[in-house]
Amino acid sequence: MSKSKQERCLQCRLVVQECICSDITPFRTEHRLTLLTNKREEYIHSNTGRLLRLMLENNSLIYVGEKGWEDKVEFEIARSEYTPVIFFPVTPFSDGQEIVKEKGKPLNIIVLDTNWSSARRWLYKIGSMEVKKIGLRTVPPSKYYLRKQPKKENLCTFQAVVSLLEELGSGSSGPATSHMNEMFALWVKSMAKERGLTFPSLGSGH
Numbered sequence: 001m002s003k004s005k006q007e008r009c010l011q012c013r014l015v016v017q018e019c020i021c022s023d024i025t026p027f028r029t030e031h032r033l034t035l036l037t038n039k040r041e042e043y044i045h046s047n048t049g050r051l052l053r054l055m056l057e058n059n060s061l062i063y064v065g066e067k068g069w070e071d072k073v074e075f076e077i078a079r080s081e082y083t084p085v086i087f088f089p090v091t092p093f094s095d096g097q098e099i100v101k102e103k104g105k106p107l108n109i110i111v112l113d114t115n116w117s118s119a120r121r122w123l124y125k126i127g128s129m130e131v132k133k134i135g136l137r138t139v140p141p142s143k144y145y146l147r148k149q150p151k152k153e154n155l156c157t158f159q160a161v162v163s164l165l166e167e168l169g170s171g172s173s174g175p176a177t178s179h180m181n182e183m184f185a186l187w188v189k190s191m192a193k194e195r196g197l198t199f200p201s202l203g204s205g206h
């Protein structure tokens with residue numbers, strides 16, 4: 001039986017023997033995640049936006065191109081308890097922490113969960129919606145050892161969002177992000193093994 005025929009968990013998309021779902025503790029973070037994706041991403045097992053939704057309870061998912069998707073984005077942008085931002089570092093971009101300080105509200109972080117060329121197109125479509133773009137202060141090295149990075153500063157969606165939450169650094173997100181990092185490392189390890197890839201040691205015994 002070929003590997004592609006192996007049964008997969010519908011949530012984490014690892015082969016069922018490697019499923020990490022029962023080890024995941026979802027957290028409710030003060031910052032909200034609004035994930036924009038499309039149906040094509042649904043078929044990509046290595047998509048990491050899916051993992052984010054398993055771990056962050058305060059999220060919503062919008063399929064770009066589906067009927068009414070722009071209204072849904074506008075609805076998220078209009079939520080008064082958050083300041084909406086688009087997490088996409090086009091220069092010049094703003095600093096998330098500064099916005100939190102200035103507005104005194106948590107962020108509704110709009111994330112474009114797709115490849116970079118589609119992300120640029122989507123950004124253009126929602127560009128008229130007057131929402132600040134934010135980026136990371138410091139981009140860490142990628143831990144997504146599943147592909148050759150076109151540019152080394154391009155992080156996968158999961159790691160980018162966790163890094164942002166770490167930078168925003170409110171006390172409540174500490175346990176969440178360390179758990180997320182741990183689960184992500186396990187997930188990457190299983191995905192890489194399945195693909196016969198080698199990757200840097202994640203440190204044995206921890």
Ligand SMILES: [Zn+2]
Pocket residue numbers: 009010011012013014019020021022
């Ligand atoms: Zn699973």
